[in-house]
Each structure stands twice: as C-alpha cells, then as structure tokens.
Amino acid sequence: MSLDEMKDLQLVGKYIQPETREVNGVLMTKIMSDNWDKIWNFQAKPDDLLIASYAKSGTTWTQEIVDMIQNDGDVQKCQRANTFDRHPFIEWTLPPPLNSGLDLASKMPSPRTLKTHLPAQLLPPSFWKENSKIIYVARNPKDCLVSYYHFSRMTKMMPDPGSWEEYIESFKTGKVLWGSWYNHVKGWWDAKDKHRILYLFYEDMKEDPKREIQKILKFLEKEMPEEVLNKILYHTSFDVMKQNPMANYTTLPTILMDQSISPFMRKGMPGDWKNYFTVAQNEEFDKDYQKKMAGSTLTFRTEI
Numbered sequence: 001m002s003l004d005e006m007k008d009l010q011l012v013g014k015y016i017q018p019e020t021r022e023v024n025g026v027l028m029t030k031i032m033s034d035n036w037d038k039i040w041n042f043q044a045k046p047d048d049l050l051i052a053s054y055a056k057s058g059t060t061w062t063q064e065i066v067d068m069i070q071n072d073g074d075v076q077k078c079q080r081a082n083t084f085d086r087h088p089f090i091e092w093t094l095p096p097p098l099n100s101g102l103d104l105a106s107k108m109p110s111p112r113t114l115k116t117h118l119p120a121q122l123l124p125p126s127f128w129k130e131n132s133k134i135i136y137v138a139r140n141p142k143d144c145l146v147s148y149y150h151f152s153r154m155t156k157m158m159p160d161p162g163s164w165e166e167y168i169e170s171f172k173t174g175k176v177l178w179g180s181w182y183n184h185v186k187g188w189w190d191a192k193d194k195h196r197i198l199y200l201f202y203e204d205m206k207e208d209p210k211r212e213i214q215k216i217l218k219f220l221e222k223e224m225p226e227e228v229l230n231k232i233l234y235h236t237s238f239d240v241m242k243q244n245p246m247a248n249y250t251t252l253p254t255i256l257m258d259q260s261i262s263p264f265m266r267k268g269m270p271g272d273w274k275n276y277f278t279v280a281q282n283e284e285f286d287k288d289y290q291k292k293m294a295g296s297t298l299t300f301r302t303e304i
C-alpha cells in the first residue's frame, strides 16, 4: 500500500477500525480478532528482532534507535520509509488490498525487525520456539494513559476514547486495545528471565538515552565508535524525531490521524500526567495500582 493509494478516499475508509472484539479476554480490533488464527500461527525466525511494548510506551523511539544501530548511524538509510513500513506491525490487520503486518513481514527479507503490542501470553508461540531476540519497552502507567488518550482522540484507526473520566476507567479495567496495561508489563517482566528479552523503561531512556542505547548495542552484540553513538543520540532525540516525516506519522492522511487534534510526537516527557489527573483521580489510580501490581517486583517511576 503506497502513500498515493492511501490518498484514495475509498481505500482510506478501509483503515478506519472502530469495532472491537476480545481475543482471550484482550481487546483487539474486530478484524484482528477475525484473523487471529493467522496471527497466532505467524512464523518467527531465529534472526528476527521483535520490538514489543504496550501502546504509547516509546515503541517508535526504540524502533528509530534500533534502525539507526542496524544502519550504523546512516540517517538517509533510516529515512527510506515510514516507521510502520520499515518494521512490520505483526498483528495489525487491514482489509485487502491494504497490507497487513503479516503481509509486510512475509515480504521482508531477513534479518527482520518487527513490532508488536501483544501481551506476552498472546505472542505467536513461534517467537519463543525460535528464541528470537525481543526488546520490550515499558512506560509508567499514568503517562502511558495520557499519551494513549490523546492518541485515541486523534486517530480514526482505533475506537473513540470517550471523555477523560471514561478513559481512565477504560484504562484501569483494561477495556482498551491490547487490554490491561498491568497484565502486559507484568507478563513481559515474568517472560524476560526465560527468553532473550531486553526489558527497557521509557523513563530510563529519557534520563540517560546514551546509557540505554548502549544497553541495546550490547543486546544486539554490536559496537560503535563514540561519534556514531552521538549521531544516533541526536537523530533519535524527541525534537529531531518530531521533525522527521519518516518517524512522526505526518505522511498519513488527516482523515486517519488528525495531528491538529494532538500530534503523534506530542510532548515526550515523563510527568505530564500531572497536567491531567486531578488529586482525587490520582489517589484512586494509585490505590488501584497497588492492588493490581501487588506481588510483582516490577516498579515504575512516574517522574524523573
């Protein structure tokens, strides 16, 4: 599916996905649930690299870092295509003739870098069997919720978020696409000790991006001269990515993402939740958080 085809209004209509269905208790778009068997049976390869996350946790940022590493800091190569074409989003399903994530993945030569928002228990089992490397990025729930709320308001490719108050409830009860944030981050946290998973945090990436890029380099068994590392750091900074049409989703037509409502590269900062949660909402959220995360060793910073 080219950008020109996307401008064809009839085809663009096919991208609009307001209907949802549960797959094993996790909310997906209806078309994903209709195609669940194909997704579940996706054939991963041992040299695939999967970037996994709950939505709005720093996926695109991680994708850009990984692409820059794989291309030895060559900015032009990283601008060969939109993020969503460079790294197939495996479960994202669209009606023909549009390309679904599975179509893009099957056409891509190895070694492939793929994206998913699936919770660990719904990851196609071939990834575990083939022992593919996985980078998981997690973000604190309050900023994740705020980012997800704004994104859901501006895109037609997902259900309407409703009011802010309604959305907090939907997020807390997992009635959003890809289900419960709590189960997602915990599920992948538990999986990390049994598989080849690098578990990163958005807040750590903000605090010291160089340190976190070095972790990714080590995980990918790559080394890089200091000057290339600095180039990657610069090219993947929020301000530079915000201006990069191949990373900021501005090539998509307004009917699918209306960035005048809220830009994809919105604020990119930890602690923005304080501008949205009332004191009462925050207390309620924290109480619920304690219950849902009880017993887990996983902790988050809600500001840095």
Ligand SMILES: Nc1ncnc2c1ncn2[C@@H]1O[C@H](COP(=O)(O)OS(=O)(=O)O)[C@@H](OP(=O)(O)O)[C@H]1O
Pocket (backbone or CB within 6 Å): 053, 054, 055, 056, 057, 058, 059, 060, 061, 143, 146, 147, 148, 150, 236, 237, 238, 239, 241, 264, 265, 266, 267, 268, 269, 272
């Ligand atoms: N380079 C860089 N630095 C800091 N923050 C960044 C960067 N790139 C993307 N972002 C922010 O990440 C949020 C989008 O998350 P995702 O990429 O996971 O979204 S998606 O689920 O793949 O659509 C979204 O967060 P919010 O700004 O809080 O909405 C983006 O702005």
